[in-house]
Amino acid sequence: MNYALIGCGRIAVNHVKAVDNNGLNFVAACDIVPEQIDILFQKQPPKNAQAIARYTDYKQMLAEHPEIELVAIATPSGIHAEIALYCIDHGVNVIIEKPMAMCMADADEIIRRSEKKGVTVCACHQNRFNVAVQKTRKALEEGRFGRLSHGSVHVRWNRNRGYYDQAPWRGTWKDDGGCLMNQCIHGIDLLRWMMGDEVDSIYGVTRQQFHDYLEAEDVGLAVVTFKNGAVATIEGTTNVYPKNLEETLYLFGETGTVKLGGAATNNIDVWNFADETEADQANKGLTEHASNVYGNGHTSLYADVIDAVKNHRKPYVDAVAGRNALEMVLGIYASMKSGAPVKLPLSDFASLDMQGTF
Numbered sequence: 188m189n190y191a192l193i194g195c196g197r198i199a200v201n202h203v204k205a206v207d208n209n210g211l212n213f214v215a216a217c218d219i220v221p222e223q224i225d226i227l228f229q230k231q232p233p234k235n236a237q238a239i240a241r242y243t244d245y246k247q248m249l250a251e252h253p254e255i256e257l258v259a260i261a262t263p264s265g266i267h268a269e270i271a272l273y274c275i276d277h278g279v280n281v282i283i284e285k286p287m288a289m290c291m292a293d294a295d296e297i298i299r300r301s302e303k304k305g306v307t308v309c310a311c312h313q314n315r316f317n318v319a320v321q322k323t324r325k326a327l328e329e330g331r332f333g334r335l336s337h338g339s340v341h342v343r344w345n346r347n348r349g350y351y352d353q354a355p356w357r358g359t360w361k362d363d364g365g366c367l368m369n370q371c372i373h374g375i376d377l378l379r380w381m382m383g384d385e386v387d388s389i390y391g392v393t394r395q396q397f398h399d400y401l402e403a404e405d406v407g408l409a410v411v412t413f414k415n416g417a418v419a420t421i422e423g424t425t426n427v428y429p430k431n432l433e434e435t436l437y438l439f440g441e442t443g444t445v446k447l448g449g450a451a452t453n454n455i456d457v458w459n460f461a462d463e464t465e466a467d468q469a470n471k472g473l474t475e476h477a478s479n480v481y482g483n484g485h486t487s488l489y490a491d492v493i494d495a496v497k498n499h500r501k502p503y504v505d506a507v508a509g510r511n512a513l514e515m516v517l518g519i520y521a522s523m524k525s526g527a528p529v530k531l532p533l534s535d536f537a538s539l540d541m542q543g544t545f
């Protein structure tokens with residue numbers, strides 16, 4: 188399958204690995220800063236680097252390479268939707284880095300136009316493929332938790348001035364949002380997906396405590412009520428001194444308790460089920476090694492997307508999943524703005540609506 192990458196910064200390393208691990212034909216790479224492509228290929232040399240065409244304009248790239256079937260968008264978040272819609276309109280399948288968009292209207296438009304055009308869209312929530320997450324999801328689908336009581340996600344990370352100084356788009360309402368939109372959206376995606384997807388309401392409080400050189404929040408807390416009666420809390424921050432502490436997901440059911448831990452929900456810290464068998468012993472204390480907090484999931488996510496395109500099925504993490512995770516974050520933002528719980532579905536709200544909050 189013919190592939191191109193748009194945006195060749197930090198996360199692009201994981202994309203190049205996934206491309207080679209899946210045997211994609213890497214046709215072209217695009218970045219508005221051409222040196223970024225050199226830096227990326229030095230950090231993570233692709234198999235056929237010499238044969239990969241280089242562009243600074245993705246529209247020109249697609250025009251000159253109509254053979255491209257799949258594109259990954261790893262640019263700053265504020266332009267994900269614009270690029271995705273262009274690819275969709277040109278019949279190109281897309282993997283969109285998280286967050287899929289920065290407002291509900293764009294997310295809904297991506298779903299609408301991709302369905303109309305028959306184009307596959309995947310939201311890059313790769314942590315769904317973590318071994319620990321997959322095992323938990325399987326237990327959930329088998330009904331081993333019984334009725335869910337509550338759950339919680341805790342993303343307690345550190346992002347310092349050096350991190351934010353790497354690029355001017357970071358921490359802006361237009362192009363990034365704060366810790367909830369950038370760092371915590373994976374955990375928030377997992378929580379919603381596991382707890383039943385159908386959210387009734389969300390109440391959130393956010394603050395900018397230490398990062399006064401940013402526009403957006405550096406800590407956010409929320410209470411979520413689900414239509415199935417379960418409830419959950421969210422805590423996300425980039426304020427933890429002196430380094431990343433944990434990304435932890437708790438699920439409490441009538442007959443099951445699971446705590447996923449590690450830096451990015453890659454370990455099983457607690458695995459208790461009423462119907463425990465010998466096979467459960469292997470899950471207790473399971474750890475999956477990853478070279479960074481982005482984990483190993485990109486390779487599995489790409490494998491799934493390639494299969495989805497070939498077999499004309501929806502990918503495991505589809506555009507609706509990307510929309511739903513975005514809706515949770517924007518719901519917290521909207522609640523912060525109004526001071527009251529917000530009912531979902533959120534008709535429209537944009538990260539930019541938060542301008543001037545802090």
Ligand SMILES: NC(=O)c1ccc[n+]([C@@H]2O[C@H](COP(=O)([O-])OP(=O)(O)OC[C@H]3O[C@@H](n4cnc5c(N)ncnc54)[C@H](O)[C@@H]3O)[C@@H](O)[C@H]2O)c1
Pocket residue numbers: 193194195196197198199217218219220223243245261262263264266284285286311312313354369480481
């Ligand atoms: N899935 C994950 O775990 C994960 C992890 C990190 C980042 N991300 C997401 O990936 C995206 C990129 O993050 P990053 O940390 O790699 O950022 P980055 O700033 O390191 O890289 C972004 C790159 O996009 C390029 N770019 C900007 N506008 C462009 C355009 N119009 N066309 C082509 N290239 C363009 C920039 O020059 C830069 O090289 C963000 O949306 C971020 O939220 C996801």
